[in-house]
Amino acid sequence: MPFTHGQGETEYLGNIVVSGSADDKKWGSFPIGFDFDFFGVTHNVFWVSSNGLVMFGSGSNAFSNVSIPNTSRPDNYIAPFWDDLIIHSSGDIMYQTIGAAPNRKLVIQFSNMSFWTTTVLLGTIQVILYEGSNNIQMQYNSIIDLSSDRASGAEATVGLEDSDGTGGVLCSYNSAGYIYSGRAILFTPGGGTYTFDDNALFENILLVDVIPRAGFPNQVSPFHNSIVGEAVTFLWEAASHASSYFVLISQNADLSSPLHTSADLTTLSYEYIFLPDQSYYWSVIAKNSTGDESSSEIWSFQTSSSPPFLAVPQSIQLEQGALQILALKYTGGDAGSKTATVSSLPAEGVLYQNAGGIPGAQIATVPTDVTDASFNVIYSATGTTGNGVGSFDFHFSDGTGTSTNETYTINVSAPGVPKFLSASKELDRVEIIFDKDMTDPTGFHLEFAVEDNGVGLTSTSCTLKAGDP
Known part of the structure; x- marks a missing residue:
């Protein structure tokens, strides 16, 4: 089912590993920000590759995916989507550790990824590591091509593998339909291995650059797999950080050889006349002030003189x-x-x-x-x-x-973890203003750290200021 992005995504400034086109590359090491246990071994740094791997111990640029477990290299990895991927010219890999001890999270984000030998975007994928619990979550913010078996996992490995390749947890191997926008997979350690829940709650977290790229535009109409008349009005919702949009229309599922590309638009609608009894595909692309782009999903529709x-x-x-x-x-x-x-x-x-x-x-x-x-x-x-x-x-x-x-x-x-806006010091307390309303902030003092002139302070509780709603 097509996925609609809510308006509550919490944005954090990311540390950029690489930006722009890259193929069969690896990068590392980068700090996790806390000690993290993976198959019984403690790590404090990680590596990433352009082929959709997060790794410990060392990096690898391997592009031919295998099932799990497998004793051939690479080992010691998290595979949210291991395939022969490339970073699109509009994409990047970034990371950030958010929150405060002992409840920090490391977010690793692969944005605007694509496939070798194809121009269509795969989308944006995240891996989240949790301090203390040592849980791991893979989540799929945006999978662009709803008609592509490959984009849904037909040539990808999804899972975890230990340091020597003799053990691991396999969620999916070359299985079309397993990956889709909004899916979240939570891995919980226990007994030397992991169990997983592939219907876990998605975390509304997004890493952004100093000038954020435009958000994912939510399409409204014509809906995916719908049957409509010949006169079509394309509608979509405003995307965060977007200054303009354009619409791509094709009779090919990957939007190759576009039938029509609109001019840049500042409105949220576009009209076009089609022939009856034909199949089409469309996407809307949002641009920010510097021209960085984010694509919606690719939706299909058919035209008819008498749609149901x-x-x-x-x-x-x-x-x-x-x-x-x-x-x-x-x-x-x-x-x-x-x-x-x-x-x-x-x-x-x-x-x-x-x-x-x-x-x-x-x-x-x-x-x-x-x-x-x-x-x-x-x-x-x-x-x-x-x-x-x-x-x-x-x-x-x-x-x-x-x-x-x-x-x-x-x-x-x-x-999500509230973002700090400002603070003022009083005799025995600190008044802190965040970007989120809190009806009951009990326990939230564990989610942030307080320092006075560089000296760490121990916070014992968190309450609403008297008179606040």
């Missing part, structure tokens, strides 16, 4: 506490008015009618018709975390009838 009436399933990742406007979508139907109806409620969190961009009446019973003319509702992630905890069903109706129910899947993860 369907509600469109969607998926989004949010942080706990987020308030998010959700656009319910449909394809086809007649030219008359449409009605969107919420037919089931989320298990966690609260769903509201949209009242001009703020929560209106709560949707507390079903079925309930959506009152917003653009079929927007608002979800508040006030409940517990988990994949699918905020999901709800909906359908559309018009003069031709009622569509089948579809699901808006909402995955809710724990809030």
